[in-house]
Amino acid sequence: MLYPAPLSRGSKVAITAFSSGVPAALHPRLDVVLNDLRIRGFEVLEGKCLRENAKHVSASAEVRAKELMQFLCDENVDAIMAPWGGEMAMDLLPLLDWNRLLHAKPKWILGFSDVSTVLTSITTKLGWATCHGTNLMQLSLNQTDALTSKVLDFLSLAEGSSFKQNNAHFYEAQYADYSKNPNAAFNLTEPVKWKVLNKGIREESSVTFSGRLTGGCLDIHMMLYGSEFFNPKACENESFILYLENAELSPTQYFRALQGLKLQGAFNNVSGILIGRNAVLDNDSDPVSGTEALTMALGELSIPVLYDVDIGHLAPNLTLINGALAKVELTQTQGSITQTLI
Template identity: 45%
Template sequence: MKQTQETFKLQSPLPLKKGDKIAITAPSSGVPKSLHTRLDQAIFKLKQRGYEVVEGICLREEYKNQSASSALRAKELMDFLLDPTIKAILPPWGGELAMEILPLLDFEKLKGVPAKWISGYSDLSTLHVSLTTISGWKTLHGPNLMELSPEILDETTQKIWEVLEGSGNSEHHVIEQSSSSFYQETTTNSFAENGGFNLTAKTEWKVLNNLLQQCHFSGVLIGGCLDTLAWLAGTQYADLPKFYQTHQKQGIILYLENVEMPPCTLTRALLSLKMKGWFSNISGILLGRNAAEKVTDPVYLSYEEALHKIFSDLEIPVIYDVDIGHIPPQFSLINGAFAEVLFEAGKGSLLQKIV
């Protein structure tokens, strides 16, 4: 049966409650021994919140940029996704090679089982977008487990628990997040002495069209890490134009963030997505803070110039330097949730409805 706007309903995972089981597995990169202390602290924090933690075997090793073979990573993840006693999966972080396991996962089978939270960002976007667009699961692009280890979390990072645990009434639960006051100028691989982020730089959201100092748009959220998603565009695992069609009545908000691509590589990646229809028939675009090395020599293309090359002809809001991605802190964004974005004078807010 052909899916339409009326028949394709995305599943919302149930809110977590004390006593629930949370599985920890690394479907991409594992955790080397040197970082086991931080992993143990993150797991301790989960137990402290009242959860039972189940550790997978694909977790505490790292070899050739992966926690285990692609077959083993896929089997363990699939087992956790299908296990009715597991209520959430919180990988330690992303990595490089989650793409390897996509053909080994049964996304069609997952359509027939209740959705559960799978959270994180970076290479985990590879899994999130496929789970949302193929299996119909709402997924959470937000802080990785390893970033939840500090004793005290900043206000933006802390919001992940409001998403995961809900308010006891998920049917009418609305999550509101406002742009951070300050951000950390280095990536999430570094932490301050107290274990949290070193938030010292003033946050300022920017809009590409300088004449557009305020805007308001809404739609279903979808997106993630550009470095991984750009490779999936045009495949069955990230058929966003098809996803747009099924949600055209609500509109679409696309969000992306760049980790490592220099401006020319970034331009090619974005141009490829543009040619594949990723920027057509949507309400607006949110771009996270750029984590790639900054180009300052005027002889070479800059990050901002690359954005103007791609987006200047679009008649929709394009907001960048948003709290998304590898330069913390970051929002907790639910792929598949209906959201509203409000922007004015360098600040913004985002409301998501979990229905």
């Protein structure tokens, strides 16, 4: 793995929207989080593909790809962040000059949701470690939960370092309205408990597995899998931990996405699977729940499958470094993950 240089005071962070931009009503929130980056000691480089949003995008695919390439190839840029995800980051992938990027300086790229489209592609094609974690619009200084408040600290660690995260205590069931309160923090009200899906493994007093991390938003990765932009089979000489989270798929779509990955052999070289909290709430009009869909697809696997993990659209998020060597441990009382940057 190629690990970007650790972030430090004075590091330059470029901001550009890979997919959805920020509409005017949310500019006050954007200004809050950008200013908070400056307070942390970073130099902020604001891109042109950021403060507009039309038909789910901040600009045309060509303009977004050009700006992203500019930042990726800029030797003075140390990290790149998008405000959040969206729907259309996939249209950037064929427009990036991947041969040129092979000679670029690795830099940290951070976020989740549609941002994970770019993260996985960068890791797969360039071998750079990337960071699946809190999105910029959530990263205000008043987010004090143990997971969110540490993400930039983790990206300041040197190659070879290790860090450990425990499960959150509570998660947010309802998103904050940043248009009404630009300074809003997470409303962490719901208790967190990581769970084991597989019946036989669930009966054990503890669960432990290790491997290199890879994954992201299931809605996207079910379509990317097996392509040049997401091919974990390239690492068949070692096992990996696959993490996935559902943003918008109904229970039947959720089942088909996971079942499709299984039929393609996506879980054959996996030591364990982490499934994030399901952002799609169960409702009486669908006879199948999200957990039932998950069980039908993955319940018979012989490897550990943990679900309701701190990954995805119901904050807070673990910081997961794609490519890092990770060890996951779950006891009756606590879940944890330790990552080593090697």
